[in-house]
Amino acid sequence: MQGTSARPRAGERTLVHIDADVVRRERPAPERVEPVVEIENVTVRYGGKPAVRNVTFDIGRNLITALIGPSGCGKSTLLRCLNRMNDLIPGATVAGKIRYHGQDIYDPNVDPVELRKLIGMVFQKPNPFPKSIYDNVAYGPRVTGMKGNLDEIVERALRRAALWDEVKDRLKDNAYGLSGGQQQRLCIARCLAVEPEVILMDEPCSALDPISTARIEDLMVELKERYSIVIVTHNMQQAARVSDMTAFLTVESDDKGERAGELIEYGPTERIFTNPADPRTEAYVTGKMG
Numbered sequence: 001m002q003g004t005s006a007r008p009r010a011g012e013r014t015l016v017h018i019d020a021d022v023v024r025r026e027r028p029a030p031e032r033v034e035p036v037v038e039i040e041n042v043t044v045r046y047g048g049k050p051a052v053r054n055v056t057f058d059i060g061r062n063l064i065t066a067l068i069g070p071s072g073c074g075k076s077t078l079l080r081c082l083n084r085m086n087d088l089i090p091g092a093t094v095a096g097k098i099r100y101h102g103q104d105i106y107d108p109n110v111d112p113v114e115l116r117k118l119i120g121m122v123f124q125k126p127n128p129f130p131k132s133i134y135d136n137v138a139y140g141p142r143v144t145g146m147k148g149n150l151d152e153i154v155e156r157a158l159r160r161a162a163l164w165d166e167v168k169d170r171l172k173d174n175a176y177g178l179s180g181g182q183q184q185r186l187c188i189a190r191c192l193a194v195e196p197e198v199i200l201m202d203e204p205c206s207a208l209d210p211i212s213t214a215r216i217e218d219l220m221v222e223l224k225e226r227y228s229i230v231i232v233t234h235n236m237q238q239a240a241r242v243s244d245m246t247a248f249l250t251v252e253s254d255d256k257g258e259r260a261g262e263l264i265e266y267g268p269t270e271r272i273f274t275n276p277a278d279p280r281t282e283a284y285v286t287g288k289m290g
């Protein structure tokens, strides 16, 4: 693993767990952030009670954006809003604007099923269907009536998810026979098969061993050539290793004392981890909070 040792230097702020030189070398600040999804003043409530409040930032095209912050600050809630998965939660409401290519995704004309093809999601726990490896990947293309040769679509998705070589001789086997790390790459392949543009990942490695985690991290870095990725992670090294931009959220009280997650800081990962503007960000990334 890289970037895990701290080497403080005189006159330079170096954070406890992350080697600032490594972060800087591996993750230089992107030259520009071209928004693919714009989040503007978003407040999400469950049963009228806010879970995240007034969040504004952009998700950059072909970048990896990390959402970090303590448990309960609303990372999953915010992530689910980006492809309208919150529609499926009774009592969840979203105020503010989320635009995808400039279009309001909560506009009544937007079909959430179509949206979720373009903005796909990978969950914390690998969740393959109880079907063959092939049928898992073919599922999306089949139900959406995608054009093209299905065998080729399945192979392409499995290759992009760095799983093809391991499964090409057992495509008809049940997906439950795969290891956890392979199942997660299968879920990534299933998501890629319908040709999304944005991939949302909620703690995709938290159920995996370090080797599978490293494979998924490498895969993410490869995938960002084609896709824009948003990842929720509790692993600060992971955020520092893979992401280009980082958004830090934490729970704060408003002037009425109502507690909800707020965005404290958003910026290039390199800066968030080596020179954060807000003391709460620094406390979190150095492990003094959360």
Ligand SMILES: Nc1ncnc2c1ncn2[C@@H]1O[C@H](COP(=O)(O)OP(=O)(O)OP(=O)(O)O)[C@@H](O)[C@H]1O
Binding pocket: 046, 051, 069, 070, 071, 072, 073, 074, 075, 076, 077, 078, 089
């Ligand atoms: N389905 C739900 N119904 C009601 N409240 C919810 C629901 N899901 C989340 N919440 C509340 O919204 C707030 C944010 O939760 P969320 O799961 O988004 O946090 P998180 O940052 O992803 O936390 P963790 O790091 O533990 O996964 C919490 O107070 C949580 O209790």
Ligand SMILES: [Mg+2]
Binding pocket: 075, 076, 077, 202, 232
């Ligand atoms: Mg969560």
